[in-house]
Amino acid sequence: METILNDVEVRVLGCLIEKELTTPEYYPLTLNALTNACNQRSNRDPVLALEEADVVRALDALKFKQLALLSAEGGRVPKYRHALVEKLRLDPPELAVLAELLLRGPQTVGELRTRGERMHPFPDLAAVEDVLGELMARTPPLVVRLPRQPGRKESRHAHLFAGEPESVTEEPVPAPEAARLRVMAENERVAKLEEEVAILRGEVVELRRLVEEFKSQFE
16 A cells, blocks of 8 residues: 555544444544544544644545545535545445444454444445455555464454554464474584685685796796
8 A cells, every 4th residue: 555544544544434424414524523433432543632733644645646635525524534436446345344444453354344343335245356356455454464363263354554564474484393403503504614614715816826826926
């Protein structure tokens, strides 16, 4: 994802998507309604305590990045909506999956299906996997599959609006066996000896050259 959002921008964008899908009669949102949505204790991880000023700054940043805008439906009270449909051509199933990832972080396919039902019905896990596949296949991708964590049967997926999660780059590696450590140490010693031999050979060649130059002075 080319556009990188901070944590507050991620929360604001997720809330705008969520409220469009769950309570369309109250969407677009006023600043007060959006702030309350950001600070909800349900369906949020982590739970935040943002001030309206925090939300205003996030909205300004999202407008600059063409991800949110001031709605023409606001009337006398300013109202805000996301712009993902216009900018990224996303459909409701894709929006629902992204909203869950934005609001609650990395999740498995099963978690996304169960939690996303309130925004869009998914008939089965395959339907969620299809949506994730579409989001991962975009250029640039909007979602990434994370390495499976130790003790977990399923991989989780994460959005890329805030850049690549740290766990993408580091997969747990088991500690090498004692025999492997011995082999690695032996290989290191052999490599060091080979390097020293190569240096000595270079020095011998140079000494021979100097001897030949010295002898040529007396011929």
